[in-house]
Amino acid sequence: MGSSTAIMTKLSSKNIVSPKGFKAAGMHCGLKHKKKDLALLVSDVPASVAGVFTTNAIQAAPLSVTKKVVYETKKMQAMIVNSGNANACTGKQGLVDALEMQTLTAQKLNIAENLVGVCSTGVIGETMKMKPIQQGVAALVVDDCLENAIDFAQAILTTDTVMKNTSYTTIIDGKEVIIAGVAKGSGMIEPNMATMLGFITTDANIDSPMLQMALSQITDCTFNAITVDGDTSTNDTVIIMANGLAQNKPLTPEHPEWHKFYTTLQMVAEDLAKMIAKDGEGATKLIEVNVTGAKTDEEARKIAKTVVGSPLVKTAVFGADANWGRVIAAVGYSGAVVDPEKIGIKIGDKMLVESGEPVHFSEEELMQILKQQEVKIDVALHIGDGKGTAWGCDLTYDYVQINASYRS
Known part of the structure; x- marks a missing residue:
């Protein structure tokens, strides 16, 4: 992309809270033996939201919760994520537990439940241990510092060997717009997306339908263009939240600088996709x-x-x-x-x-x-x-x- 350097600049900080108005946290709550396993991402204000999800017919309980937020509420303010347990193939109890994670997070942040998304990754077929989740959500403290962004990036990992972060800045309507992303994924990466969770934040002003259109198109040539082992997960999710705090004019394909936003988002997605492919389980190349x-x-x-x-x-x-x-x-x-x-x-x-x-x-x-x-x-x-x-x-x-x- 020869012209892309004029459109955007890659940020050295590369973290999920680089855009204005986002905070994060990550900690060890007890789902795993030692490593961090609970993460929270929050926007200061309700954000436009878009998502793409696994094509597997067997879908984990958190997906039904998050899809309702994306497709019905069409706004999101927080995302609670755990690793160590996929909460997939866990029957009616799985949905109860996913909804409890949503409720606990909403109560903690004093926001509406339908503004909270839920993601889980890890072992399939094991019922979630909810006591560590309950205690963990209560203990999480969000901030917009680099340390908290790193805690979030670490807490979503499973068999990954490295964190996967990227961020870019561009100028739209004379305002700085930042798009940042973090992901996890190492195995079961095929045929559409990975056993991957991807979270993208931006302070761009764009409504949910336009955001969904851009994310869906970009996913085809980024997250859907990677493969590790031919397996498709039950939990694949990519979510983007756009809170509008950059205060640019609303973005649509008719906006004269739409290409700046679209190209910058594509680079964030491509960076994350390539990092996932490179970090395939056991991979050396x-x-x-x-x-x-x-x-x-x-x-x-x-x-x-x-x-x-x-x-x-x-x-x-x-x-x-x-x-x-x-x-x-x-x-x-x-x-x-x-x-x-x-x-x-x-x-x-x-x-x-x-x-x-x-x-x-x-x-x-x-x-x-x-x-x-x-x-x-x-x-x-x-x-x-x-x-x-x-x-x-x-x-x-x-x-x-x-x-x-x-x-x-």
Whole structure:
């Protein structure tokens, strides 16, 4: 995005409370053995809200609570989040517990219950321990300092190895507008979003329908363009809250600076998506697949995601094996339209296939490219104008180890 540098600036602070009027907290309440496991995000005023959620037919209890806030209230002022327990497949009690989390938070903040969203992540099928939640909500103290933002980012993690934060600033109507994001996610990252929770805050002035339109469109080429292991979670949620405190004029596609807001939001989402893919359970490398010349953008994204999701491609990258046959095979079974005699494939800057024919390359040079922490694969189809990108990670011995002992 060559022009994006003129549109926005990346903030060095990179935290969820960078936009005006947001506060956060995170702590250990006792759902996990030692690590932080309860988090709270609050806006000073009710905020416009939008959300995207898992496509899994089995959905955790907190999603029904949060969807009502997003789709019916259309405003949100607070989000309570726990890790260590997904509160999924927990029957009627699960909904009771999710609603109690909503009520406890609303009472603590003295706001309406229907302004509070609820998110949970962790083990599926275990009833929530509510006493630690009750005590934890009472003990949480929100603030807009960096320490509290870090506490929040840590408290939402499960098998993640690193926190995932980003933020950007842009100028709209002469006012500084900040968009910040934090996420968690390492496994079960497919096919639409991850076992991921993503929270985005902004002080932009925009109503909920416009915010929902932007988030839904951007999700297709960011959160929906990552894969780790082919599993879809029961709890996937991305929420954005926009509290309007930047005091710009209301944003719509007709606003002369709409592109600034949209591009900045897209960069926040893309940063978080790539961080999740890079932090895939046991991962050692980020894989980026760029597809050009497809029939449509949708088909290009489909091919890119098929390639980056191929276990054989992922293991080849892990082992630094220059086996481009695995790439072209994934292109072929993606279900998209291709012409085998027109396909070109590059890994890094090395052309491996041109017009469907093998090109001589140095195994040693390609091995060095595959040993890097970020591996880029380019697929050119030469049959249309469609283009798309997907991100994933290599598949390692540690992925098996982590998931073989997840509950222990």
